Each structure stands twice: as C-alpha cells, then as structure tokens.
Amino acid sequence: MSALSRPSFDDFPATFRGQLYRQSDLGYPDVRAIFNARMAHWTPGLIARAADADDVVTVVRYAADAGIPLAVKSGGHGVDGSAMPDGALVLDLSNLKEIRVDTDTGRVRLGSGVLLGEMDPALAERGLVVPAGTVSTTGVAGLTLGGGVGYNMRRYGATVDNLLACEVVTADGRKVRASHEENPDLFWALRGGGGNFGVVTHFEFQARPLPETVFAGFIPFTLDQAPAVMTGLRSYMRTAPRELAVIGAMTQCPPLPPVPADMHGANSLMLIVVYTGAPEGAEKILADLAGLGEAAVVAVMPTPWPVANRMLDVIAPQGRRAYTKGAYLAELTDEVVAIAMKHAEVAPPRTNPPAPSSVQNFWAMGGAISEDADESSAAFSREGAQWFWEVATQCDDAADDEKFMTWADRLHADLAPHFLANCYINLTTDMGPEWRKGAWGSPEKYRKLVDAKTRWDPANMFRFNKNIEPGTAAG
Ligand SMILES: Cc1cc2nc3c(=O)[nH]c(=O)nc-3n(C[C@H](O)[C@H](O)[C@H](O)COP(=O)(O)OP(=O)(O)OC[C@H]3O[C@@H](n4cnc5c(N)ncnc54)[C@H](O)[C@@H]3O)c2cc1C
Known part of the structure; x- marks a missing residue:
C-alpha cells in the first residue's frame, strides 16, 4: 500500500459529530492501533471516528468531493493493515455498537463496530448464535464482508450465508439497503467481496439456535x-x-x-x-x-x-x-x-x-x-x-x-x-491482482464483482482492501 501525498484535511466538515484524531493528538496512538504491529509505523493523516450513520455520510461525501480514497476500520483485524494506511483518511466505525435482537424471529441487527466477543454473549443468553469467527477481538464487519468461517460453519454455513440485509453508505454518499429484494447485485457482492462496494453501517442476520x-x-x-x-x-x-x-x-x-x-x-x-x-x-x-x-x-x-x-x-x-x-x-x-x-x-x-x-x-x-x-x-x-x-x-x-x-x-x-x-x-495476505482474479471462483463471478464495483464505486474510493478495480474484468 503506497503512502499517499499528505493532504492537511483542514477543510474537513464541521458538521461531523464524532471524534477526529490527528497525529499530534493525545489519543491518536491508541485509536490508530490495529491487530497487526507490522504496520505500526503507518500514520494515517486523519482518523474520523463516526458517531452514527449520518457521520458516515459526511465523511464519504467529503472524500468524494475531494477525490481522495477512504479507508474503513471496524475491528482492525485485517491482515494487510488496510484499516490504517499511511497518510490516508480513515473512517473509524468502532463506536457503532448497536446490538438488537428480536427474540421471536431470531433477527439480529448489529452496528459495524461490534466485535465477536460483544455479539456472542448478547446472543448466547437467548440461546442464539450468528456463525462467525474464532477470536473475540475480531470485527463482525470485516469478517462478514469477506465471508466468515468458524466453529459453526459445518452446522450453519459461512457468516454470509446467514446475512439478511446491510445498510450501506455508497461512494456517492447515499444511504441504501441491500438484501435479496433491494439492490440484490450489491447484496451479492457484499457477501464475500470485502470492503470494495461501500461502507456498511449495519448488518442484519438470521441467528440460529445453539446450546448455552x-x-x-x-x-x-x-x-x-x-x-x-x-x-x-x-x-x-x-x-x-x-x-x-x-x-x-x-x-x-x-x-x-x-x-x-x-x-x-x-x-x-x-x-x-x-x-x-x-x-x-x-x-x-x-x-x-x-x-x-x-x-x-x-x-x-x-x-x-x-x-x-x-x-x-x-x-x-x-x-x-x-x-x-x-x-x-x-x-x-x-x-x-x-x-x-x-x-x-x-x-x-x-x-x-x-x-x-x-x-x-x-x-x-x-x-x-x-x-x-x-x-x-x-x-x-x-x-x-x-x-x-x-x-x-x-x-x-x-x-x-x-x-x-x-x-x-x-x-x-x-x-x-x-x-x-x-x-x-x-x-490470507493479499497475493496480488492475478491471484485476486481467481480468489472468488470462476471468471463469471469475477466479472460480476467488477460490474458491481463499476456500478457502486466507479472511482475506486474504497481501494484499501483486496481490491477489485472498476472495469477490469475483460479476458
Ligand atoms: C487473530 C485473528 C483471528 C481471525 N480469525 C478468523 C476466523 O476465525 N474466521 C474468519 O472468518 N476470519 C478470521 N480472521 C480474519 C478476519 O475475518 C479479517 O481479518 C477481517 O477483515 C477482520 O475484520 P475487522 O472488522 O476486524 O477488520 P478491519 O481491519 O477493521 O477491516 C478489514 C477491512 O474490511 C473492510 N471493512 C471493514 N469494515 C467495513 C465496513 N463496515 N464497511 C465496508 N468495509 C469494511 C475494509 O476494507 C477494511 O480494511 C481473523 C483475523 C485475525 C487477525
């Protein structure tokens, strides 16, 4: 991940209601810290910790207007350190902690900042589980967007197999829902395509029964x-x-x-x-x-x-x-x-x-x-x-x-x-563009991902990830 030219972000919108962290701020080292210390020397230019989905819209619109790429951080466990790239503008979703469970239907609504170790006990006390990963400090968001494997995958499938809907802020700053019925091409791509297509602020899952x-x-x-x-x-x-x-x-x-x-x-x-x-x-x-x-x-x-x-x-x-x-x-x-x-x-x-x-x-x-x-x-x-x-x-x-x-x-x-x-x-570590072309399976699937990327993020604002470039599927 190459270092960006370092804009000052002095024109960052005053309407943002969350917290902002620059390198000179006291809290910056803690907020910048991610799982992998191999990238500890990377210093994002500005970390915007959103208070809510409206803040997410503010940051995405700012990045779109300025024509700069945007990094997204949820649990910070991404192996490539793509949540905190050097010099970048980072949208930090750690404070989106909503956990709402409908016990009658088993439908679960989660904010993007929820960690597995926060989700599991909240569901377990109701005899429920959303199948996910095996280390409690991992973020639900990044894990789900990549697929999600863990101890319940043989019983209930991957995390994405249990996903019902996402609330997304798109690269042009609109709030949309993605599900089997609404924007199904986006929903398909979000279930495994990584953070390529927009910022997911909330996930809705179908939880499954599990003994205490x-x-x-x-x-x-x-x-x-x-x-x-x-x-x-x-x-x-x-x-x-x-x-x-x-x-x-x-x-x-x-x-x-x-x-x-x-x-x-x-x-x-x-x-x-x-x-x-x-x-x-x-x-x-x-x-x-x-x-x-x-x-x-x-x-x-x-x-x-x-x-x-x-x-x-x-x-x-x-x-x-x-x-x-x-x-x-x-x-x-x-x-x-x-x-x-x-x-x-x-x-x-x-x-x-x-x-x-x-x-x-x-x-x-x-x-x-x-x-x-x-x-x-x-x-x-x-x-x-x-x-x-x-x-x-x-x-x-x-x-x-x-x-x-x-x-x-x-x-x-x-x-x-x-x-x-x-x-x-x-x-896995990102193994480059040729590997990526095959990582999601058949050439048809990759073409479908490129189509979704081209439609939902044509300027490749969301490029700090296992990146799918818009308009590159040919061949
Ligand atoms: C110790 C450890 C154990 C793990 N165990 C498992 C496991 O058991 N099962 C498993 O399936 N995986 C596991 N993983 C891998 C894990 O699923 C990925 O690292 C995942 O990306 C972590 O998500 P995060 O939100 O914590 O990470 P982050 O670093 O915050 O996010 C990773 C990337 O996802 C994208 N992203 C994150 N949140 C959003 C969002 N809300 N909207 C749009 N894009 C977003 C961004 O591109 C970001 O760079 C493990 C990783 C570690 C380090």
Missing part, C-alpha cells in the same frame, strides 16, 4: 503422529456430525496445565475441538478423536459458548507482528500432510513464550458451508473446498520478520501445487 454450553478444548499429539492422525481425521470428518468442528493445528504446544510438561513448547499437532450437538454424543466423539493416535490428554470440556469462542484469544494477542497466508484444499492428501509436517519440524522457535510463534491450521469444512449454499449464491467462494489451510506467524521484533515470513512463504510455495485457485480472502 458446548464441548470445547483441544487434544494434543506429538508431531510425529501427524501423518496417522491427519489421515484418520480426513476419513472421520467425512461422516462426522455437522455439530462437530475440528481444526488440526501444527504448532508449538502452549504450556497449558493439562498438557504434560515435556510437550510444552514442542512442535505438536493440536486438534482444536468444538462440539455443539447433543451432550450424550460427546463422549464417543472425543474418544474417537483421541483414538486417532496416542493423545497426550483430552482437554475438551463443557464450556459456555462465548467462552469456547474465545479460547484462541490467548494465542492471538493484539499488537504482535503478524503474517498469514491461506488457501483451500480439495482434499487433505498424504502428500499435503507430509509437506506441512516437514516445515512444522523446522518452524522458527518461539520468540515470546508462551504464545506460539507459528501455526499451520487445517480447518475441516464440509457440512453446511460446503453443501447447503450454492457457489453462485454469493461472492464468497467455497467451491471444491473440503479443508481450509492457513499459516500464521507472529513475532515482536522487526529483525525477526524475515525469518518468519521466509519460512511461511517457503511452506506456502511447497504446498501451492495442491491449492485450489479460489480462496477465502480474509485469512
């Missing part, structure tokens, strides 16, 4: 068991109940009390497990999973859902130098597991114990996310994907970046022949 208590935790194995365990998991997940979520994580074993001390810090395979089905089914499922190898321990227990859905917070603290690449796999072949394991064995050592510094996650898909929604139903692509793979590294010292990023890049390159061309855009 679920089974959650992990089952660690020594890394040498990975070929046998992952092969077994591949077969098991084909017929497993949709209520079972498993992520196979090759990582340094955290020093958690139930894990034997000799495994602490060692490269290992952790099965991260969440089961939301009938409690009487849990014992057999956990025994089956532990029986895929010689598990060190079975640390999976009844857990309130909002607690289960933040168990990974501890390994994803805000403010480390993060790097992520992801891809879909049609199958978890023996060769894929062998390549992954070879690289896991030489993963750079932890720089900041106890948090792991590198992880390869294999997310089991299948069930609702793969089978219930058609590939053409939304911009979000899932065609052919049975597993989502990602590598994520974290360190604290800029001098360590190269070591971690080179390790992740080499691993990604070795696995590349096994990847599908389509991808989940949220859990």
Whole structure:
C-alpha cells in the first residue's frame, strides 16, 4: 500500500459529530492501533471516528468531493493493515455498537463496530448464535464482508450465508439497503467481496439456535503422529456430525496445565475441538478423536459458548507482528500432510513464550458451508473446498520478520501445487491482482464483482482492501 501525498484535511466538515484524531493528538496512538504491529509505523493523516450513520455520510461525501480514497476500520483485524494506511483518511466505525435482537424471529441487527466477543454473549443468553469467527477481538464487519468461517460453519454455513440485509453508505454518499429484494447485485457482492462496494453501517442476520454450553478444548499429539492422525481425521470428518468442528493445528504446544510438561513448547499437532450437538454424543466423539493416535490428554470440556469462542484469544494477542497466508484444499492428501509436517519440524522457535510463534491450521469444512449454499449464491467462494489451510506467524521484533515470513512463504510455495485457485480472502495476505482474479471462483463471478464495483464505486474510493478495480474484468 503506497503512502499517499499528505493532504492537511483542514477543510474537513464541521458538521461531523464524532471524534477526529490527528497525529499530534493525545489519543491518536491508541485509536490508530490495529491487530497487526507490522504496520505500526503507518500514520494515517486523519482518523474520523463516526458517531452514527449520518457521520458516515459526511465523511464519504467529503472524500468524494475531494477525490481522495477512504479507508474503513471496524475491528482492525485485517491482515494487510488496510484499516490504517499511511497518510490516508480513515473512517473509524468502532463506536457503532448497536446490538438488537428480536427474540421471536431470531433477527439480529448489529452496528459495524461490534466485535465477536460483544455479539456472542448478547446472543448466547437467548440461546442464539450468528456463525462467525474464532477470536473475540475480531470485527463482525470485516469478517462478514469477506465471508466468515468458524466453529459453526459445518452446522450453519459461512457468516454470509446467514446475512439478511446491510445498510450501506455508497461512494456517492447515499444511504441504501441491500438484501435479496433491494439492490440484490450489491447484496451479492457484499457477501464475500470485502470492503470494495461501500461502507456498511449495519448488518442484519438470521441467528440460529445453539446450546448455552458446548464441548470445547483441544487434544494434543506429538508431531510425529501427524501423518496417522491427519489421515484418520480426513476419513472421520467425512461422516462426522455437522455439530462437530475440528481444526488440526501444527504448532508449538502452549504450556497449558493439562498438557504434560515435556510437550510444552514442542512442535505438536493440536486438534482444536468444538462440539455443539447433543451432550450424550460427546463422549464417543472425543474418544474417537483421541483414538486417532496416542493423545497426550483430552482437554475438551463443557464450556459456555462465548467462552469456547474465545479460547484462541490467548494465542492471538493484539499488537504482535503478524503474517498469514491461506488457501483451500480439495482434499487433505498424504502428500499435503507430509509437506506441512516437514516445515512444522523446522518452524522458527518461539520468540515470546508462551504464545506460539507459528501455526499451520487445517480447518475441516464440509457440512453446511460446503453443501447447503450454492457457489453462485454469493461472492464468497467455497467451491471444491473440503479443508481450509492457513499459516500464521507472529513475532515482536522487526529483525525477526524475515525469518518468519521466509519460512511461511517457503511452506506456502511447497504446498501451492495442491491449492485450489479460489480462496477465502480474509485469512490470507493479499497475493496480488492475478491471484485476486481467481480468489472468488470462476471468471463469471469475477466479472460480476467488477460490474458491481463499476456500478457502486466507479472511482475506486474504497481501494484499501483486496481490491477489485472498476472495469477490469475483460479476458
Ligand atoms: C487473530 C485473528 C483471528 C481471525 N480469525 C478468523 C476466523 O476465525 N474466521 C474468519 O472468518 N476470519 C478470521 N480472521 C480474519 C478476519 O475475518 C479479517 O481479518 C477481517 O477483515 C477482520 O475484520 P475487522 O472488522 O476486524 O477488520 P478491519 O481491519 O477493521 O477491516 C478489514 C477491512 O474490511 C473492510 N471493512 C471493514 N469494515 C467495513 C465496513 N463496515 N464497511 C465496508 N468495509 C469494511 C475494509 O476494507 C477494511 O480494511 C481473523 C483475523 C485475525 C487477525
């Protein structure tokens, strides 16, 4: 992301009712902070923290009149740091915190500043869930606009599969609704196309039932068991109940009390497990999973859902130098597991114990996310994907970046022949214009996205994202 020429923003409209932050302001460092510290040196020119949707209109119209691009920040977890680009005008939606639940219909209205850890408890007390991601500090907004995957995707689909409507401020400063009935082309594009098409101020979801208590935790194995365990998991997940979520994580074993001390810090395979089905089914499922190898321990227990859905917070603290690449796999072949394991064995050592510094996650898909929604139903692509793979590294010292990023890049390159061309855009670094053309699936889908971009944001005001340029679909 190139630095912008630095306008002074002195003519910013006085009608704006939220808070403004310039680099010289006391609160600026806190407001500027995002998840990924690799971009901590970027200094946006002006951060406008909106009080409401009218403020959003004010900022968008100002940017349109001035002919400058506009960055949008909700939860600040975007891996490319596109919420806070250097020199840019940033529209910060963190204060749009509305959470309204209609208990009769399960319809949920959320402001764009709501984080997963704020949404989950508000719904759980009513026995409801909107399927979303696995770390509580992630923003509902950015996650939804990219697609949204998590522990409930096999049971209830991607987050976008449960989206009913969006309230959007368009690039020309109009407030519009997007749903299956209103502006359906915009609604289609918003469900997976990222922040390309306008500023979403509010989302409406259809929530689904979920027990207050679920089974959650992990089952660690020594890394040498990975070929046998992952092969077994591949077969098991084909017929497993949709209520079972498993992520196979090759990582340094955290020093958690139930894990034997000799495994602490060692490269290992952790099965991260969440089961939301009938409690009487849990014992057999956990025994089956532990029986895929010689598990060190079975640390999976009844857990309130909002607690289960933040168990990974501890390994994803805000403010480390993060790097992520992801891809879909049609199958978890023996060769894929062998390549992954070879690289896991030489993963750079932890720089900041106890948090792991590198992880390869294999997310089991299948069930609702793969089978219930058609590939053409939304911009979000899932065609052919049975597993989502990602590598994520974290360190604290800029001098360590190269070591971690080179390790992740080499691993990604070795696995590349096994990847599908389509991808989940949220859990990966942007890999450039050619990659983007295939990330949403077929050429027809990309053309449809370009058409929507050309119609709704012809000047590419919203370009700080996995960018779809207006009028570039030909070919
Ligand atoms: C630790 C961690 C864990 C994660 N876990 C998961 C997971 O389990 N499942 C999953 O699916 N994803 C996960 N993600 C990826 C996550 O979905 C994306 O990073 C997402 O972009 C975060 O949204 P945000 O609102 O927090 O980020 P932001 O950085 O605020 O937004 C990212 C981009 O989205 C766009 N955007 C944001 N809000 C709006 C809006 N209201 N209107 C228009 N455009 C907008 C902008 O282009 C912005 O640059 C994780 C990321 C991290 C860092």
